[in-house]
Amino acid sequence: MNRAPQGLPFLKGHGTENDFVIVPDPDGRLDLSAAAVARLCDRRAGIGGDGLLRVVRSAAHPEAAALADQAEWFMDYRNSDGSIAEMCGNGVRVFARYLERAGLAGAGDLAIATRAGVRRVHLAKPGPDGTPGDITVDMGSAVLPEGEVTVTVGEHSWPARNVNMGNPHAVAFVADLADAGNLYDAPQVRPAAAYPSGVNVEFVVDRGPRHVALRVHERGSGETRSCGTGACAVMVAAARRDGVDPAATGSPVRYTVDVPGGRLVIAEHPDGAVEMTGPAVIVAEGVIDPRWLAAAN
Numbered sequence: 001m002n003r004a005p006q007g008l009p010f011l012k013g014h015g016t017e018n019d020f021v022i023v024p025d026p027d028g029r030l031d032l033s034a035a036a037v038a039r040l041c042d043r044r045a046g047i048g049g050d051g052l053l054r055v056v057r058s059a060a061h062p063e064a065a066a067l068a069d070q071a072e073w074f075m076d077y078r079n080s081d082g083s084i085a086e087m088c089g090n091g092v093r094v095f096a097r098y099l100e101r102a103g104l105a106g107a108g109d110l111a112i113a114t115r116a117g118v119r120r121v122h123l124a125k126p127g128p129d130g131t132p133g134d135i136t137v138d139m140g141s142a143v144l145p146e147g148e149v150t151v152t153v154g155e156h157s158w159p160a161r162n163v164n165m166g167n168p169h170a171v172a173f174v175a176d177l178a179d180a181g182n183l184y185d186a187p188q189v190r191p192a193a194a195y196p197s198g199v200n201v202e203f204v205v206d207r208g209p210r211h212v213a214l215r216v217h218e219r220g221s222g223e224t225r226s227c228g229t230g231a232c233a234v235m236v237a238a239a240r241r242d243g244v245d246p247a248a249t250g251s252p253v254r255y256t257v258d259v260p261g262g263r264l265v266i267a268e269h270p271d272g273a274v275e276m277t278g279p280a281v282i283v284a285e286g287v288i289d290p291r292w293l294a295a296a297n
């Protein structure tokens with residue numbers, strides 16, 4: 001009898017409904033092409049996700065080997081079109097949740113290597129009823145390059161703030177989130193030279209004091225229900241717009257950022273560190289048919 005070759009284990013998870021296919025590959029043996037990632041993230045022909053998280057030991061990945069003494073695990077993040085991104089804020093929480101579930105990390109502190117550097121993560125203890133605790137990530141400092149940026153969707157244009165959270169963002173404050181339209185296509189961002197590798201675009205409205213809401217069009221994934229790095233970029237842009245800079249006042253500042261898929265709480269500290277707190281959920285696990293994957297690769 002012809003036995004089918006063994007399949008590839010995967011999990012599915014999300015953070016505020018920014019969803020990911022998780023592929024454990026501790027020894028870095030998998031060669032996942034951009035086409036295979038896009039197929040896995042396809043919501044009809046594949047598993048479906050806004051992106052893919054490959055879980056690799058830092059020592060086993062050429063981009064992370066130098067970080068192996070600081071962080072055992074490397075988050076190899078890919079967008080749903082197969083492109084590579086430096087960092088994913090919701091992804092890093094889901095990655096930590098996977099490590100916890102797999103018995104590779106426990107409640108407490110953990111370091112995870114990413115293409116944007118090492119991120120320190122804190123997993124809160126589960127509640128008395130077993131509900132998973134929230135996860136807090138030190139997302140590093142925001143960089144705010146000088147220069148005017150404009151975001152355009154159809155007839156609408158807005159001035160935007162250029163914010164880099166390890167990956168690039170343009171943050172536009174708008175009167176109404178509906179003004180961004182259906183976001184099927186990527187918004188135009190000018191000057192293009194401000195973002196040589198593309199950009200994630202956030203549209204933001206105020207909900208109350210230190211409370212904002214956003215929609216996001218992600219580079220490589222389209223409109224998603226949440227973006228962790230985007231929420232951090234929005235928080236910093238909102239704080240500066242509100243005349244708040246913790247480096248100047250010496251006091252941390254905290255904003256609530258609502259996303260279509262939930263809520264994130266973002267704090268900025270006087271040393272510049274931006275801290276994001278939110279949920280992370282593993283939804284399912286299964287096995288990918290190796291013949292299907294080989295055809296996709």
Ligand SMILES: N[C@@H](CCC[C@H](N)C(=O)O)C(=O)O
Pocket residue numbers: 018051079084085086087088089090091167168200218219220221224226227228229230
């Ligand atoms: N959803 C992510 C961001 C993922 C990467 C982004 N699309 C990019 O290309 O920079 C998040 O939660 O931060």
